[in-house]
Amino acid sequence: IQWIFPAMQIRKTKEMVLVNGLGLGGSTAISAGNALRMDGRLRALGIDLDAEFAEIYREVPITTAHQERWREPTRRLYAACREMGLGPQPLPKMGEYAHCTHCGRCTFGCPAGVKWDSRRFLHAAVDRGARLITGCRVERVIVEGGRATGVIARQGWRRHFFRADLVVLAAGGFATPAILQRSGIGCEPRLFVDPVLCVSAPWPDVGLCREVEMPFVVQQGPIIISPYFDYLSFFFNQAWSYPAKNILTLMIKLADESDGEVVGARVHKRLTPTDKEHLAEGVRLCTEILRRFGVEGKTFLGTVNAGHPGGSLPLTGREAATLHHDHLPRNLYVADATLLPAALGNPAILTIMALAKRVAKECVGL
Incomplete structure (x- = not known):
């Protein structure tokens, strides 16, 4: 798998494939570029990120210009969702999508x-x-006298110590908990991942593999639905043994329960009965959308995969003012989805960026 997706780290559990980005840019480099604000749970804790979102909107180009160039199948799927009263909305994207x-x-x-x-x-x-x-x-992280003094990093066969007055971990929802544990700092036995499952059907020359990924979204409680060509399923799921241009597909993304944990280098993640019920409802809804599109024959499912890990060191109301956990050294911060209290079941990058900006402001005065 790795040679096909060199910018991803890929893990397998009994129920799903787990992925995260490697290298500069992390998962932002391999994302669909979506820009949704999803900070409701944080606001409920008393964490106000209005100023940080405003900064992002000034610094990052965000647009729905891609809608003007949707291919006909995407327009038909969008129309089918509107006819069903599902309230589809074009997804804002980060970038210059007029040139997509x-x-x-x-x-x-x-x-x-x-x-x-x-x-x-x-x-x-x-x-x-x-x-x-x-x-x-x-x-x-090296901790001495209650303070972080730097980090140990491995480069090839060699290890290096990088001294620091301030350490901020933003290695993602899989790696940050592992680093903390190796540093003698415990995390909670919980993990969400936003599982994805695609419902697909053969359709000649539909060409969704040549469409902007996730052009629009349908919000349905704990799940969202969006057109998405799942390359993991295409390369490794035998049910997807059609030419890419002939696969019509809709993605279900689930805000899963936090039943899982990171233990050292291993990730344990399970789908709960409730998770499976929500996915089954998503399959039913996607199947109906495909029927409205015109599909009369069989549909087939993709491989469950997930790439939005987080929640192993969740923020609570106690940390609302500083975004700093009491059991962390004063000069050690976390600035990624590890802090999120629950799964978003939605594109997460914009919210994580706002959270990280707020953490950065807290660090300035140290």
């Missing part, structure tokens, strides 16, 4: 360079004097 070539390779890093990703922030930081070190993995 509709190659369908958003999650392969956007060859056209249209999609925004966090490497642009990295370039800005380097221009201002930051030192960017690549090709290494942080193993643990």
